[in-house]
Amino acid sequence: MNSIHQEITDQINALKPGTIIFPTDFRGIGTDDAVRQALSRLTKEGKLERLAHGIYLLPKIHPTFGKLQPSMEEVAEAVAANEHMRIKPAGAYALNKLGLSTQVPARLVYITDGQARQIKIGKGGVKFKPVSPKKFGMKGPISSLLIQGLEEMATSQVSLEMEGRIKELLHQETPDNLNNDLKLAPARINNFIIKLLKYPSDDRMA
Template sequence: MKSVQQEISGQISAFQPGTIVFPTEFRGVGTDDAVRQALSRLAKEDKIERLAHGIYFLPKIHPTFGKLYPSMEEVAEAVAAHEHMRIRPAGAYALNKLGLSTQVPARLVYITDGQARQIKIGKGGIKFKPVTPKKFGMKGPISSLLIQGLEEMNTSQVTLAMEDRIKDLLSQETPDNLNYDLKLAPARISDYIIKLLKYPLNGRVA
């Protein structure tokens, strides 16, 4: 009869390199404690690698660059899929994805309809911030991301260059989606976007 570690090792050997693995995937193989101990031993044997508490991955080796690690985005998406929750980028991370900021935040923040959670990975990490269902009611792929980004910053700090980029982004959103999302946005963000589109702001330093 195979041990818990042998059973898990056999299952993992069938995974594609780079696959992110969670202990709960092996429920039924053994007790939770036995599964965690088996994964810990497999990590010591370099058959898998520990990314964070309760998160492992099957190493992927590049002939030139060596061991390739999954990005924090990939980890966040894997956690969301595993826990059956929705996530959307927020704050500085949302602004970066829209090209409104060149700074890549060390910690990626997502809004979620799941539970609050923080995951530390190296010097960075991921934060899942629970929000009301209304936040996920937004329809526009661009407008919803923009609203999430602007919500966590002072709009008086938006430069002329950023305003030009915002207007360009909003021109790519359908009017129906934009109008719908503005009704769900915080009043100050809705007012700012409406004013920006109808009455371009002047006098700021680009």
């Protein structure tokens, strides 16, 4: 019978370079301690790279750029898939996804229906923030991101230029999706969006 180390090595060798790996991927081969010891050994041998606690990477080497690292987005999506939880971008990251902010935050924040968790990778990281189930009732690909982004800031801080871009985005959302998502939004954000769509910016400045 193959050793636990060899069985895990064989499975890893069959994976595509760049794959993000978790100890739970090898449940049934051995105890959790034995699996972690095998992954630790493979890391020391250079066959795996430890991204964070309990998260490993099968390195992918580019002929020109060398070792390629996964994006924080890829790590977040892999963790969500491994833990069978839903996630959605929130805060500054949601605004960046919509093009409303040019700054990519070092730490990506997601709302989740799973457990709270923070993952530090290099100078960046990922934070999963548990929320009520109704947050995942939002349907609009644009309106849901916008609402999540605005929740992390005061609407009084939104510039006229940003308001114009928000209006353009909202007009790209279907009325059904927008109406659905506004019903689930905090009152202050619902009020902000309704006023923004109903009254021209010049009128509100008067």
